[in-house]
Each structure stands twice: as structure tokens, then as C-alpha cells.
Amino acid sequence: MTVLSDGRRTPTGAAADDPDLGRLVVSCVDGPGIVARISSFLHRHGANIVQSDQDSTGATGGRFFLRIVFHLPGLATALPALDEDFEAEVAGPLGGTYRFSEAAAPTRVALFVSRHDHCLLDLLWRARRGELPIDVVTVVSNHPDLAEDVASFGVAFEHVPVTRASKPQAEQRQLELLRGRVDLVVLARYMQILSGDFLDRVGVPVINIHHSFLPAFAGAGPYERARERGVKIIGATAHYATEDLDEGPIIEQDVVRVTHRASVAELARRGADIERTVLARAVGWHCEDRVLLNGRTTIVF
Structure with missing residues (x-):
């Protein structure tokens, strides 16, 4: 178990071994092109998607849910700007809620x-x-x-x-x-x-x-x-x-x-x-x- 700079102890396992793994969860009204929009955003910012899960409560007017695990070198430093850009470019226009997190941070x-x-x-x-x-x-x-x-x-x-x-x-x-x-x-x-x-x-x-x-x-x-x-x-x-x-x-x-x-x-x-x-x-x-x-x-x- 590793102790981070802020005093938190990381768990063992794959996430703890890679501090550049991040997670993104999104919820918004479903519609065409959401996955493409989000994956394109992550690609433009140098992130590689390593896991993705999604679900919708209905193809028309339903609620869309997405969880992505991605790899981004220098994640901790890049995260504030990534969050700000995602709000402006993706979440805001979609009217959705979202959350970024560091997989290694307990x-x-x-x-x-x-x-x-x-x-x-x-x-x-x-x-x-x-x-x-x-x-x-x-x-x-x-x-x-x-x-x-x-x-x-x-x-x-x-x-x-x-x-x-x-x-x-x-x-x-x-x-x-x-x-x-x-x-x-x-x-x-x-x-x-x-x-x-x-x-x-x-x-x-x-x-x-x-x-x-x-x-x-x-x-x-x-x-x-x-x-x-x-x-x-x-x-x-x-x-x-x-x-x-x-x-x-x-x-x-x-x-x-x-x-x-x-x-x-x-x-x-x-x-x-x-x-x-x-x-x-x-x-x-x-x-x-x-x-x-x-x-x-x-x-x-």
C-alpha cells in the first residue's frame, strides 16, 4: 500500500499501480452521437480509453449513463483543465452531469x-x-x-x-x-x-x-x-x-x-x-x- 502526497493510502491492484488511470462518469438525456462526442474529446486531450460501459433507459427521451476508464500521462496535473474543458465542450451543451476522478486515489x-x-x-x-x-x-x-x-x-x-x-x-x-x-x-x-x-x-x-x-x-x-x-x-x-x-x-x-x-x-x-x-x-x-x-x-x- 502506497501513501500519496496528501496522506491517503492507495489500495493494491491495477489502479494503484498506475497513477495515470482516470475515470469519467456521465449522465444526460440520451440522443445520437454522445459516445462519439465524449470519445473524441478524450482523444483530443491525449487520453486512451481502456474500459467503457454504457446504458440507456430508453432510445427516445431516455436517460443515458456512461462510465469510462482512461489512461492519460500526467493525469493529476492535467485533471483541472480536463474538467474545465469537458464542462464547456461536452457536458454544458448536453445538459448533463459528470465527474472525473483518479483511479489511484482512495x-x-x-x-x-x-x-x-x-x-x-x-x-x-x-x-x-x-x-x-x-x-x-x-x-x-x-x-x-x-x-x-x-x-x-x-x-x-x-x-x-x-x-x-x-x-x-x-x-x-x-x-x-x-x-x-x-x-x-x-x-x-x-x-x-x-x-x-x-x-x-x-x-x-x-x-x-x-x-x-x-x-x-x-x-x-x-x-x-x-x-x-x-x-x-x-x-x-x-x-x-x-x-x-x-x-x-x-x-x-x-x-x-x-x-x-x-x-x-x-x-x-x-x-x-x-x-x-x-x-x-x-x-x-x-x-x-x-x-x-x-x-x-x-x-x-
């Missing part, structure tokens, strides 16, 4: 957690091994239980207690801890509902994970009630957090089959396995610019 992440440690420790472990393109800046928890576990990874741990009466003050403290330091917040089994005010002010996307029993088994004791009903599959859903509880755009889901022989403890264990793998995929895809929003849904390349 995403600065804050992990929020309560007492369940499986998702938290899995993300920290994957980050340490360079299996996720993230730099965990801090862990924030409303309980002190996991402080020692987090310290073993060399990551800062912030205990911010939350009660119904103190929630506004707690969220203000959390915002102060995050301001200007992170690009993404991940709720790694954080058992508190974030207010709409917090989500409006945090200024970065927030990814949440939950078991897929919702809404049939919402609230406390979902595995107990799932066993009582004799469920045959259990699963997990990772989604972007919005003010509407557990209704944000879905990034990834997965399930595993179970039988009547599974105890509540076995259901919970297998559910935890699914939760951590689904969350890891969602975080990785987001940080690799593979997830594009389309209203209440997502396009995942």
Missing part, C-alpha cells in the same frame, strides 16, 4: 457503528489488505464497546453518545468530526436513524446495510420472527440512506437459502455473513464510480 471514508462488529471489522480488514479502494479516516460510534478493536487497526475511534434528547447535539458533533475530511459515510450497522438535517448537511453520500426481512420483519427481533414464520431465504440490502427510512436507492442485494432446522443463532450468523459481503461490494462499487443514480434507482456497471 475514497476517504467514515464508518458509523453501534455494537454489532461484523460489518465494521470486515471493512477495516479489507481496507488494511488493500482489497477496498478506501482510506478509513475515522470510526464513529454511539457506544464505546468497539474502541479497542478499532485501535488495533490504527484508526481513530470517536464515541458520540446519542439519546433522544441529545440527538441534535450528537449529530452536530458528528458533522464537526466529518467536515472536509471524508468523501463517504458508511453505516456499518449503526443502530440510529439519521435525521434529514444530518443527511442534508453532511455533504457526502451515506451507504446503509440492513437485513432483507424488511418491511415484513421490521424492528426488533427479526431473526426470531423469521424463524417463527419458517422463512426459506434470508438476505441483506445495501442502499443509499435518505430521509425515508430504508427506502433509498438500492446498490446491492444477496440471499442465502435456509431450512427449518436453522436455529435463531444460525440465522443471525448467516445473516451477518451476507450483510458484510453485500456491504463490502456496495462500498467497493461506489468508490470505483460504478454506481450512478437514476432517481430512486441505480445503474451499477
